[in-house]
Amino acid sequence: MQVFHTERSRTHVAEEHIITKVSRRIKLGFGIGDLGGNLFFTIIGFYLLYFLTDIVHLSAALAGTVLMIGKIWDAITDPVTGYVSDRTRSRWGRRRFYMFVGAIISFITMGMMFTKPEMQSQMTLFLYLTFLYCLLNTAYTLVNIPYAALLPELTDDYNQRTILTGYRMSFAVVGTFVGAGAVMPIIGLFTEKEFGWTIMGYIMGGVMLLTTLITIWAVREPEHPEAQDDKGFLKTYAETLKDKVFLTALIPWSLFITGTSMVQGALVYYFAYIFKDEALFQTALLFLLTFSLLFIPIWVKVSEKIGKKNCYMIGMGIMGVGVMVFSLLGEQLGPNVALVVMALSGIGLSTHYVMPHSILPDVVEHDAVNHGNIRREGVFSSLWTFSSKIGQAVALALNGWILALFAYVPDQPSALAAIGIKLICGPIPLLWYVLGIIILRYYPIDKAYYTAMLEKRG
Numbered sequence: 001m002q003v004f005h006t007e008r009s010r011t012h013v014a015e016e017h018i019i020t021k022v023s024r025r026i027k028l029g030f031g032i033g034d035l036g037g038n039l040f041f042t043i044i045g046f047y048l049l050y051f052l053t054d055i056v057h058l059s060a061a062l063a064g065t066v067l068m069i070g071k072i073w074d075a076i077t078d079p080v081t082g083y084v085s086d087r088t089r090s091r092w093g094r095r096r097f098y099m100f101v102g103a104i105i106s107f108i109t110m111g112m113m114f115t116k117p118e119m120q121s122q123m124t125l126f127l128y129l130t131f132l133y134c135l136l137n138t139a140y141t142l143v144n145i146p147y148a149a150l151l152p153e154l155t156d157d158y159n160q161r162t163i164l165t166g167y168r169m170s171f172a173v174v175g176t177f178v179g180a181g182a183v184m185p186i187i188g189l190f191t192e193k194e195f196g197w198t199i200m201g202y203i204m205g206g207v208m209l210l211t212t213l214i215t216i217w218a219v220r221e222p223e224h225p226e227a228q229d230d231k232g233f234l235k236t237y238a239e240t241l242k243d244k245v246f247l248t249a250l251i252p253w254s255l256f257i258t259g260t261s262m263v264q265g266a267l268v269y270y271f272a273y274i275f276k277d278e279a280l281f282q283t284a285l286l287f288l289l290t291f292s293l294l295f296i297p298i299w300v301k302v303s304e305k306i307g308k309k310n311c312y313m314i315g316m317g318i319m320g321v322g323v324m325v326f327s328l329l330g331e332q333l334g335p336n337v338a339l340v341v342m343a344l345s346g347i348g349l350s351t352h353y354v355m356p357h358s359i360l361p362d363v364v365e366h367d368a369v370n371h372g373n374i375r376r377e378g379v380f381s382s383l384w385t386f387s388s389k390i391g392q393a394v395a396l397a398l399n400g401w402i403l404a405l406f407a408y409v410p411d412q413p414s415a416l417a418a419i420g421i422k423l424i425c426g427p428i429p430l431l432w433y434v435l436g437i438i439i440l441r442y443y444p445i446d447k448a449y450y451t452a453m454l455e456k457r458g
Contacts, residue, residue: 022155022164029218030154031167033099033147036211038172040106040140041392042179043204045264046285048113049396052129053403054410055197056116062126064400069130071393074137075386079237081145082382094378095146096216102142103212109136110205115198141385143212148381152361153221156454162308162358166300169353171211173293178207180285240379246363248443252436253356254387256316259432260352261395263323266424269403270327273413273421275335284342291346292353299351307446308355308362313437315351320433322348327426360384362445369453399424 044067052063085094092100113136119125151168155161186203187196240246271281303311322345330338364380406420445453 022160026154026219027164027167029215030150030164031169031171032211032218033171033215034168035171035175035178036103036208037140037144037147038175039179039204040110040208042176042264043183045261045392045396046180046268047183049265049400050268051114051197053400055194056125056129057410058125058129059122059404060400060408061404062122064397064404066126066129066133067400068393068397070133070137071389071396073134074141075389075393077138077141078145078382078386078389079379080382081141082149082378082380083236084378085146085149086376086378094221095150096219096221098142098146099212099216102139102144103209105139106136106143106212107202107205107209109139110208111198111202112136114201116194137389143208145378145382145385147212147215148357148360148385149377150219150221151357152364152377152380154219156365161361162300162303162354165354165358166296168357170293170296172353173289173296175211176292177286177289179204180289181282184279184282236376236379237383240367240376240383243363243367245366245444246380246383248439249356249359249363250384250387252312252440252443253384254391255432255436255439256352256356257388257391258395259323259429259436260319260349261392262399262424262429262432263426265396265399266421269408269421270330270425274331274418275338276413277335280335284339287339287343288346288349291343292350295347295350296354299354303355303358308359309440309443309446312351312355312359313440315348315355316433316437318348319345319352320348320430323426324430325426327422359443359445362450365450366445366453369456398428402428 049063049067052058052066053060056063058066081098085098087094109132113132117125117128119128151161151164154164183200183204186200187193190196190199267284268278268281271284272278299311299315322341325333326338326341326345330341333341360380364377367376367380402420402424403417406416406423407414408417408420
């Protein structure tokens with residue numbers, strides 16, 4: 001761990017607390033943490049609504065509301081976790097203790113979340129599942145917010161941050177592969193389908209636990225100066241939310257999350273009820289995610305030439321076109337052509353894995369330069385994650401409500417329900433993508449801006 005174990009005075013640490021070059025061990029150890037995190041995000045996005053409606057038999061409207069409440073609660077806990085972790089001083093550092101506790105709770109609650117309750121009353125089911133989902137999301141927050149806050153601390157180099165994010169997002173795509181592709185095969189190993197869902201939940205919870213522990217072991221946080229932001233909780237966050245540079249990155253990110261989460265939650269319904277081939281869903285995900293993974297290093301290289309913002313805008317434009325073609329023409333084009341469209345959409349989706357998480361550390365550095373080098377990684381990371389969870393909450397709730405509005409009934413496909421499924425697969429997500437691209441155009445930080453900013457810091 002020679003990256004951080006240096007014999008420097010506290011004064012020198014205060015002036016230069018981040019090392020530009022990052023070792024391969026740190027890159028791999030940090031990166032693998034998002035395998036478990038994205039596995040969680042993927043399973044919730046692709047399968048939880050389906051599990052609640054088709055396995056637990058909770059009404060679509062109530063199921064969508066469970067997911068919305070759980071994600072709103074999840075979002076509320078983010079700022080608190082970020083604020084507290086920024087001010088934590090321990091022999092574990094500022095972040096890793098919370099990650100350890102959260103990983104243990106996540107393992108337990110992930111299995112419980114995918115265990116069908118014995119309750120019969122819709123309202124009792126609704127209350128129980130809402131409580132359990134809130135608890136699961138709290139555990140995820142304890143892992144995810146401190147984990148995301150680590151990235152700005154590992155390097156202050158503009159391109160190295162993109163490379164480090166590339167490692168992280170390569171593991172994230174692997175997590176998406178596992179979360180999307182292994183769920184149904186695991187369940188299929190058991191003759192009793194409900195028991196299969198339970199085992200799947202505990203297995204995936206175990207993967208989340210293991211990958212977090214590897215990150216805790218591999219990454220050592222840098223020593224920080226004792227100087228801290230002396231503003232209170234509300235003033236700190238109010239000040240952060242007035243930062244126009246931050247907002248031009250934050251708002252597009254949340255809009256893109258909303259659109260992508262709607263598509264994620266809708267795809268299984270599209271394959272089950274439009275193509276009438278639920279098993280093909282796994283193949284489609286393989287196409288989508290393979291191309292996403294393959295293009296991560298390509299987008300990293302392209303970003304060095306045209307910038308992170310431009311890559312992100314181009315990628316989400318590709319994604320928007322792809323989901324529209326898939327949702328509106330997929331039935332006419334047929335499954336084989338639809339798989340090709342999914343693969344091409346994956347090229348655009350790849351930027352969503354890399355660019356926003358590479359942009360955020362630059363925003364954190366911008367804030368530090370303008371506030372006396374006080375580090376507020378946790379605050380920014382929590383708001384970043386807060387907005388993504390609000391976006392996901394809105395998306396999943398809209399999916400459930402729109403399905404209910406179009407009279408969706410499990411295992412009873414209708415022409416009206418098919419229209420609702422198509423809407424949440426393409427046209428509505430496209431609106432979020434277009435709005436996000438328009439706002440992202442005003443984000444100012446490129447490499448020249450960043451270099452000048454660091455020169456200002458001196």
